Amino acid sequence: MTKEFFAASLAIAMSLPAVARAGEFSAMDADGDGYVTMSEFQQAMPEATAEIFTAADANADGALTDEEVAAAQDAGVLPAKEG
Template identity: 55%
Template sequence: MTKKMLATGLAMTLALPALAQGLDFDTLDANGDGFVTMAEFQAAMPDVSVDAFMEADTNADGALSQDELAAAQEEGILPAGDE
């Protein structure tokens, strides 16, 4: 449980600057795996609904690619971060 709490804290610490800088994909991708999970996204944008995230996840793999994130922001599904 301690490891999970530390990992969550680290993800939040790394993702919080996204609020001030806009939603930069590399900032949101806290673990650097090339995808943004719901946990990583909610760490930066806690008010975004699970439904909006799922709508943005067009291939339903549980994570957003850089293209999915950009498309969802363009379509207004997810906030661009400067709102």
């Protein structure tokens, strides 16, 4: 029973950052289309510059996906929100 509890606890703990990021992304994605545009980005993060958006936009399509936001947070390009 202890091994199962430990394994379940570890799985939950490892998934929490992804859940937090998903919440952050959906908060930025004002229209809920699965992409964060420059306008949405600036509304969510008024202190961030266009250069930061461009650095986070890995495929240079003018919109950020959840994966691009997560990668930018991991790389330190975008701040990871705490709490």
